[in-house]
Amino acid sequence: MSFLDELNPQQREAVETTEGPVLILAGAGSGKTRVITFRIAYLIEKMGVMPESILAVTFTNKASAEMAERVEKLVGGLSVAKPVISTFHSFCVRVLRRDIEALRIPSTVPGQPPIGLTKNFVIYDESDQQQVVKGIMRRLGLDDKQLTPRNVLSRISWAKNHMLDPQEIYLQSGDPKTEKIAHIFEEYRKELRKANAMDFDDLLLEAMRLLKSVAAVREYYNRRFQYILVDEYQDTNRPQYELMRLLAGDLHNVCAVGDEDQSIYSWRGADIRNILEFERDFPEAKIVRLEQNYRSTQNILEAASVVVANNVRRKGKNLWTARQGGAKIGYYEAPDGENEALFAADTINRYVRQAGENGETARAAVLYRTNSQSRLFEEAMRRYQLKYHVVGGFSFYERAEIKDLISYLKVIQNPDDSVSLLRVINTPVRGIGKTTIEMIERLALETGLSMWGAVGEAISRQLLPARALAALKSFRDLIEDGRAMLAGTFVERVEDSAEAAAGESAAELRSAWTGEAPVPTRAVPTQPGQPGAAVPTQPSDDTDFDPGNFSFDFAAHDATDVDGTGEGARLSTIA
Numbered sequence: 001m002s003f004l005d006e007l008n009p010q011q012r013e014a015v016e017t018t019e020g021p022v023l024i025l026a027g028a029g030s031g032k033t034r035v036i037t038f039r040i041a042y043l044i045e046k047m048g049v050m051p052e053s054i055l056a057v058t059f060t061n062k063a064s065a066e067m068a069e070r071v072e073k074l075v076g077g078l079s080v081a082k083p084v085i086s087t088f089h090s091f092c093v094r095v096l097r098r099d100i101e102a103l104r105i106p107s108t109v110p111g112q113p114p115i116g117l118t119k120n121f122v123i124y125d126e127s128d129q130q131q132v133v134k135g136i137m138r139r140l141g142l143d144d145k146q147l148t149p150r151n152v153l154s155r156i157s158w159a160k161n162h163m164l165d166p167q168e169i170y171l172q173s174g175d176p177k178t179e180k181i182a183h184i185f186e187e188y189r190k191e192l193r194k195a196n197a198m199d200f201d202d203l204l205l206e207a208m209r210l211l212k213s214v215a216a217v218r219e220y221y222n223r224r225f226q227y228i229l230v231d232e233y234q235d236t237n238r239p240q241y242e243l244m245r246l247l248a249g250d251l252h253n254v255c256a257v258g259d260e261d262q263s264i265y266s267w268r269g270a271d272i273r274n275i276l277e278f279e280r281d282f283p284e285a286k287i288v289r290l291e292q293n294y295r296s297t298q299n300i301l302e303a304a305s306v307v308v309a310n311n312v313r314r315k316g317k318n319l320w321t322a323r324q325g326g327a328k329i330g331y332y333e334a335p336d337g338e339n340e341a342l343f344a345a346d347t348i349n350r351y352v353r354q355a356g357e358n359g360e361t362a363r364a365a366v367l368y369r370t371n372s373q374s375r376l377f378e379e380a381m382r383r384y385q386l387k388y389h390v391v392g393g394f395s396f397y398e399r400a401e402i403k404d405l406i407s408y409l410k411v412i413q414n415p416d417d418s419v420s421l422l423r424v425i426n427t428p429v430r431g432i433g434k435t436t437i438e439m440i441e442r443l444a445l446e447t448g449l450s451m452w453g454a455v456g457e458a459i460s461r462q463l464l465p466a467r468a469l470a471a472l473k474s475f476r477d478l479i480e481d482g483r484a485m486l487a488g489t490f491v492e493r494v495e496d497s498a499e500a501a502a503g504e505s506a507a508e509l510r511s512a513w514t515g516e517a518p519v520p521t522r523a524v525p526t527q528p529g530q531p532g533a534a535v536p537t538q539p540s541d542d543t544d545f546d547p548g549n550f551s552f553d554f555a556a557h558d559a560t561d562v563d564g565t566g567e568g569a570r571l572s573t574i575a
Helices: 009-016 032-045 061-075 088-103 126-140 149-161 166-172 176-194 200-213 215-224 238-248 298-308 337-357 371-383 400-413 418-424 434-447 451-460 466-487 490-514
Strands: 022-026 054-058 084-087 227-230 254-258 286-290 564-567
Touching (some): 009 032, 032 054, 032 061, 032 227, 032 254, 084 088, 088 200, 126 149, 126 176, 126 418, 149 200, 149 238, 200 215, 238 254, 337 371, 400 418, 418 451, 434 451, 451 466
Parallel strands (some): 022 254, 054 227
16 A cells, blocks of 8 residues: 555645645644655655655654654665754854855965854853853943843844844934944954854855855755755745745745644744745745645634634634533633642642542643743642653753863864853863953954964963963863864874973983983974874984873764754754
């Protein structure tokens, strides 16, 4: 039996319409994920499309993983190659890691590298972004109590989602607060550029700019991806729409799946016009409506339909279900949060007791909007002696020790990442205090260098007391060791250091014995192309320590994973 026989007529029509643009209006519980996965399977199995020429994008790592698992079950044995199923941000990271340097422009200063981000860029999470904004506001003399960094970042994100730059925000401003945000926005962009870093909004904007500006890159992806599927299309913002349109090329083989009635993310940039005006953007588009609901009973569906019918901007659907009747909906208006929690606990307690009497396994869930509400519900559950489990809680990747470790890895990969460097420069404590850090920050600002460059400058120019210089040198050596491991040159670095140490010790002993000045040593790089330690001019004997006896096998790693959401923990963090 063909897997198409599992579909209803509307779902089958959506799967079999493969050529040209298709808009699938999928009501809640109508099987849209099944349609997307079956459509991918149909393209591969029935149409003979190469799996790697199919791109499916959605919004969460969980959704993309579920979609990939379903596709694997349907067509896993047909080909070694797999379709690309990814979140928007994770896909953009892949594109930028491969081709972002095509956006770099030559420097006007002879001998200087091109201007622009490199493939080793890092991705700043929310705490990194706040640290950058706090530093800018401190420098500009702005009070972070009247204008909080979180609020500033929210406005910056809004501007990026609407593809507005700082100059446009400034020109559109009607109050001093917005003008200040525009100034911070401009400085924020400069700081990220200097640190070879991006935030999550930049991933979309830079990928879009890359495809729009560099024809060769755009043509490559147009050839690579012949069929594009976009899930949760009602939640796309303008940069995501532009990205999809650029990837579609001239073939317009775009399948957008969404529901305008489920668009709830306008506050974070989702643009409902993307789904309402799909036919204007693609006049030849075919519209398929999925209206049979498989999830809910008739009572639930009717109540939801009455509410959503009040939406003004919608294409309209008539949802129906074969599951007649069902439990009636209850409504309770509590006078305060404590009463609300007690009502929920009492209701659950009665339900659990009744289910136990009937020999059933009781399962109940309480959904609340913010984490701060959990305390009241937990107290109420304890009062009724109900066992409970809080889903979520403190994220593993937000723990201090994990963020410290990730920051070390970020600095090793990209020393110009000033935010990560500031986090670890004195973690654990190594004698680099606040005064030293402030001097390095000031030096970086005056010279236009990154913090890492300023560290090297401070050491070479002996701008700090001996104790602080020794601590900075120790930190720099630690990072250089890590970079040598990453580059596969750690053995050479150890050999050079060992020879240098041996040469210096021999020179000191000779000087102490004879009373003569130490024999000069010659400088060799500790890493290719960098000034390094001194090595003796005399050859070493056979008893010298040989680091070559040790093998170091460091596997290459891909630092592009973003959810984060996430799309994740991001080394990034996409990932």
